[in-house]
Amino acid sequence: MNMQISTTCSKCGTSFRLDLGELTKEEAKKNFQRMEDIGGHCPGGHVELGGLSSMWNLQDVLHRAYELGQVEEPIAVPTDREYVEVLWAEGKEVLDGGSNSVPSLNLPSIHQVKGLQHLGFGEFTTETHTYHRCDSPRGTRFYIRVSN
Numbered sequence: 001m002n003m004q005i006s007t008t009c010s011k012c013g014t015s016f017r018l019d020l021g022e023l024t025k026e027e028a029k030k031n032f033q034r035m036e037d038i039g040g041h042c043p044g045g046h047v048e049l050g051g052l053s054s055m056w057n058l059q060d061v062l063h064r065a066y067e068l069g070q071v072e073e074p075i076a077v078p079t080d081r082e083y084v085e086v087l088w089a090e091g092k093e094v095l096d097g098g099s100n101s102v103p104s105l106n107l108p109s110i111h112q113v114k115g116l117q118h119l120g121f122g123e124f125t126t127e128t129h130t131y132h133r134c135d136s137p138r139g140t141r142f143y144i145r146v147s148n
Contacts, residue, residue: 003071005064011055014044017072018061025066032058045121081105083136087144095131097141110143 003020020028035058036051048055064070078086080101087094096107110116110131116124122133122141131143 002074003065004074005061005071007056007058007061009042009044009055010057011048012042012044012046014042016043017075018056019074020065020071025062028065029062032062077137080136080138080140080142083138083140084142087134087142093145094134095143095145097133097143099140101140107142 002022004017005020006015006017008015023031032053036053038051039047039049040052041047042052042055053059081104084094084102084105084107094107095110095113096102096105098109098111100107100109110124113124113126113131115126116131117126119125119130124131124143125148128148130146130148132146134142134144136142
């Protein structure tokens, strides 16, 4: 059974799902303990150098998933191509974040833009445009270009 369960970051308030796959409780617990030893990215956009366990209330996740059985039906995650096509349908100009994850789309790379100034948190600007980071549900970095 592929288990997914929702939690919320206590620092930024972002709600998101964790995919526990078919891990046993002990395997999930070991993975969560490793997350305490390394930093990580929160889906809310901040990076933590310390552990994420308490911020994401992972002990509660273990309890709800394995003891109470409060898992959720898995949701289908769109492919990067599907994600970009939705952005295009909304009229957005999309740039690749540098990994060329969908070569068939032939997206221009953010690294080819001249005069980029870093604003922090993956955001960039030039004299004429701002480039907003727009990560896909699969974690691939894309940017949308907006006129200043």
